[in-house]
Amino acid sequence: MSERQIVIGVAVFQDGKVLAALRTGPAGGWEFPGGKVEPCETDHVAGARELREELGLDVRIGASLGADVPIDERYALRVYAADVRAGEPVPLEHAEIRWVGPEDLDSLDWLPADRPFLPAVRHRLGEASEL
């Protein structure tokens, strides 16, 4: 089978919280904003582009938060940590966005592929926000 195409999720950290976004539609659920990497784009360029498009937010993307997680036969999710360079997030394409602290992380109905990243997200929320 050919390799899965990568979907970038961007975990934006600010003031001890992480930004979660609610995807609309039947396959909806909470996710890290982002999207598919276009041909010839790096992960970082794709992630920054998607966050400008989806949230009007300018972010600085740092390290990945763990191994890729299969979404289905065609796609796999890769999540990066990021911080805000400029702007306030606005849900231009999502039903809702929320800054989530460590205590509320588990109570959201996350998409299945996102759940394996939550321990790394929680770990980061407990640290000084170094990318």
Ligand SMILES: Nc1nc2c([nH]c(=O)n2[C@H]2C[C@H](O)[C@@H](COP(=O)(O)OP(=O)(O)OP(=O)(O)O)O2)c(=O)[nH]1
């Ligand atoms: N962006 C994002 N997508 C996720 C996450 N978890 C997860 O299973 N997905 C799935 C949902 C979608 O089927 C797919 C990403 O699609 P997308 O709609 O965000 O990608 P895109 O912006 O490039 O969309 P398109 O132009 O191809 O329509 O990955 C996540 O944390 N972030």
